[in-house]
Amino acid sequence: MNKNGSIIRMAEIRKVYDTGKVKVEALKGIDLDIHGGEMVAIVGPSGSGKSTLMNLVGCLDTPTSGEYELAGDRVAGVTRDQLAEIRNRRVGFVFQNFNLLPHISALENVELPMLFGGIVPRERRERASELLDRVGLGERLDHKPTELSGGQMQRVAIARALAMNPDIILADEPTGNLDSTSGSDIMSLFTELWQQGRTLVIITHDLALAKRASRIVEIHDGRVTSDRAA
Amino acid sequence: MRTDLHIIFSLFATSSRLQKKRAYLTIAAIAWGTVAILLLLAFGEGLKRQLDRNRRSTGENLAVMWPGETAKAYKGMPPGRSIRPRIEDVDIIRARMPELKAVVGELVSWRTAITYGRKTVNGRVIGVNWEYGEARKHFPQAGGRFLSPEDQEQRRRVIFLGDEMAKNIFGGANGVGKTILVNNAPYLVIGVMQHKTQMGMYGGPDANHATIPITTFRAQFGRERINNLVIETNNPDEMKPELKKLNEIMGAKFRYDPTDARALGTWDMVKSAKQTSNILIGIQLFLGIVGALTLLIGGVGVANIMYAVVKERTREIGVKMALGAKRRWIIVPFVLEGVVYTLIGGALGIIIATLLVALTSFIPIEHNKVMSFLGRPTLSPQIGVITSLILGMIGLLAGYFPARRAASVDPAATLRYE
Numbered sequence: 001m002n003k004n005g006s007i008i009r010m011a012e013i014r015k016v017y018d019t020g021k022v023k024v025e026a027l028k029g030i031d032l033d034i035h036g037g038e039m040v041a042i043v044g045p046s047g048s049g050k051s052t053l054m055n056l057v058g059c060l061d062t063p064t065s066g067e068y069e070l071a072g073d074r075v076a077g078v079t080r081d082q083l084a085e086i087r088n089r090r091v092g093f094v095f096q097n098f099n100l101l102p103h104i105s106a107l108e109n110v111e112l113p114m115l116f117g118g119i120v121p122r123e124r125r126e127r128a129s130e131l132l133d134r135v136g137l138g139e140r141l142d143h144k145p146t147e148l149s150g151g152q153m154q155r156v157a158i159a160r161a162l163a164m165n166p167d168i169i170l171a172d173e174p175t176g177n178l179d180s181t182s183g184s185d186i187m188s189l190f191t192e193l194w195q196q197g198r199t200l201v202i203i204t205h206d207l208a209l210a211k212r213a214s215r216i217v218e219i220h221d222g223r224v225t226s227d228r229a230a
Numbered sequence: 231m232r233t234d235l236h237i238i239f240s241l242f243a244t245s246s247r248l249q250k251k252r253a254y255l256t257i258a259a260i261a262w263g264t265v266a267i268l269l270l271l272a273f274g275e276g277l278k279r280q281l282d283r284n285r286r287s288t289g290e291n292l293a294v295m296w297p298g299e300t301a302k303a304y305k306g307m308p309p310g311r312s313i314r315p316r317i318e319d320v321d322i323i324r325a326r327m328p329e330l331k332a333v334v335g336e337l338v339s340w341r342t343a344i345t346y347g348r349k350t351v352n353g354r355v356i357g358v359n360w361e362y363g364e365a366r367k368h369f370p371q372a373g374g375r376f377l378s379p380e381d382q383e384q385r386r387r388v389i390f391l392g393d394e395m396a397k398n399i400f401g402g403a404n405g406v407g408k409t410i411l412v413n414n415a416p417y418l419v420i421g422v423m424q425h426k427t428q429m430g431m432y433g434g435p436d437a438n439h440a441t442i443p444i445t446t447f448r449a450q451f452g453r454e455r456i457n458n459l460v461i462e463t464n465n466p467d468e469m470k471p472e473l474k475k476l477n478e479i480m481g482a483k484f485r486y487d488p489t490d491a492r493a494l495g496t497w498d499m500v501k502s503a504k505q506t507s508n509i510l511i512g513i514q515l516f517l518g519i520v521g522a523l524t525l526l527i528g529g530v531g532v533a534n535i536m537y538a539v540v541k542e543r544t545r546e547i548g549v550k551m552a553l554g555a556k557r558r559w560i561i562v563p564f565v566l567e568g569v570v571y572t573l574i575g576g577a578l579g580i581i582i583a584t585l586l587v588a589l590t591s592f593i594p595i596e597h598n599k600v601m602s603f604l605g606r607p608t609l610s611p612q613i614g615v616i617t618s619l620i621l622g623m624i625g626l627l628a629g630y631f632p633a634r635r636a637a638s639v640d641p642a643a644t645l646r647y648e
Binding site: 172 | 233237240241545546548549550551552553554555556557559641642645
């Protein structure tokens with residue numbers, strides 16, 4: 001963490017997709033600072049560039065130009081493997097469609113990032129069951145994702161996101177595939193995490209959800225059009 | 231490194247198993263290919279060993295020479311002179327070239343009447359030195375013997391029969407100890423040759439001729455000039471220089487250019503054995519390539535199935551990458567999977583091929599004309615090593631290319647949508 005407490009610092013971030021024939025400028029100069037302990041909702045219509053922004057924030061992709069610092073480290077000129085390591089240690093992902101591996105148990109799903117992080121098996125197992133316990137699935141460690149409801153799957157995903165104790169939790173439409181009850185449960189879980197001091201970035205077009213954040217950033221056509229406290 | 235291995239094996243163990251039926255089919259394809267390559271190579275090896283054995287049944291490290299005509303002018307004499315060595319030349323060569331294992335002269339009488347009781351057959355009778363038996367592998371059946379130095383010295387009327395000829399004369403009965411007439415002169419049968427499958431021959435198969443001491447032959451047929459001169463060296467490398475030396479000695483005596491290859495006709499069996507073995511290497515190579523290609527098709531099957539698996543698991547791969555999996559942690563389990571299928575198939579194929587080869591040993595070979603030339607399929611350690619290497623390579627390649635595709639998955643693109 002650098003001195004002003006920024007977890008994410010983006011300056012003049014541009015992303016151009018070169019499809020060969022045409023160049024598509026998805027992000028046209030984004031400046032964004034997210035501090036530790038914030039819960040930021042990024043909203044915008046589809047095609048606004050918020051997915052691209054999420055990929056960059058999550059180090060799934062690198063910007064065409066601009067400066068990006070994640071937890072004080074510049075993300076630039078790194079190899080794919082180094083990016084993988086940054087994702088592993090610094091970012092916890094929560095996806096709209098959960099993206100759990102279907103053939104392994106909830107426990108093994110939560111263990112997976114720790115496997116990549118080089119944590120020894122016993123510690124993995126202990127921490128994974130602790131986390132699942134914390135999201136209310138202590139009874140279902142050995143269930144496969146297919147044996148769980150949508151809300152439960154998203155809880156497993158959140159436990160997995162927490163596994164490596166990352167600097168930020170990055171959630172992409174986390175309630176998009178859930179009914180309103182489970183959706184609001186998940187939001188409460190996020191709020192709880194925020195209250196425990198975690199930094200969360202939630203991408204959504206659900207305004208009800210966005211309102212529960214501490215700050216709302218609106219993206220339009222590759223630019224930040226509004227940035228306000230909720 | 232150890233963490234790497236741990237991660238890779240954990241991932242390999244937990245990655246979703248591909249559909250069973252597809253795995254079985256792939257393994258079967260590899261097994262089939264392995265059986266094909268093993269059987270082809272085993273067949274080649276059997277053929278090689280059999281041909282080798284058959285070739286050696288004429289004799290080893292031999293050269294045969296026969297009378298010829300000079301092709302080069304020499305010391306004022308024109309080409310076209312006949313060179314016909316005589317019986318005493320055998321002794322000259324033996325005296326001047328003591329390093330030779332054997333020197334034998336052959337005098338041949340074609341279509342000679344051989345009579346036993348009321349039965350007469352026409353056959354070849356050859357007068358030879360006693361060393362002929364060892365050099366030309368005329369081994370006696372039980373109860374008999376080949377010509378001895380004493381037979382030759384005392385000009386005995388004894389005869390050693392080829393097994394086919396003995397069968398023609400005596401039917402199934404044992405001929406040893408019987409007296410037969412050769413051009414009306416009585417001879418005592420002292421031995422009958424053991425059966426052999428003969429590859430190299432001149433004049434005809436050994437089984438169809440009879441041999442008598444060279445001295446006896448000379449006395450009965452009154453001939454001095456030898457039809458064939460056979461020399462045997464102690465090892466194959468000596469043959470070329472020994473032939474050169476022999477031509478120098480004979481060239482000096484008969485006054486011909488020692489480099490004149492036509493003065494004495496020569497069949498260098500060492501040289502032809504080398505050619506035969508080159509051809510055999512060619513045949514084995516060909517069989518091996520055919521087998522390898524068959525196996526390769528199995529490998530393509532594995533690669534194909536692995537590509538399908540990569541496609542099926544694209545999202546799974548994307549998820550793992552998002553969670554921090556490095557490229558090699560994605561690639562190696564895939565390669566491993568390809569290798570495992572290949573090795574299971576290969577092991578199955580090796581078992582099946584070994585059983586099949588073992589079964590062929592029940593086919594009788596000794597009195598089967600085809601089998602006595604083709605030999606029996608044989609698996610050798612080299613074949614095992616070659617096949618394993620090919621299998622391993624195919625497994626690696628079949629896993630590697632799909633795995634590379636897997637590692638090129640863009641997690642950002644795969645994660646967001648179903």
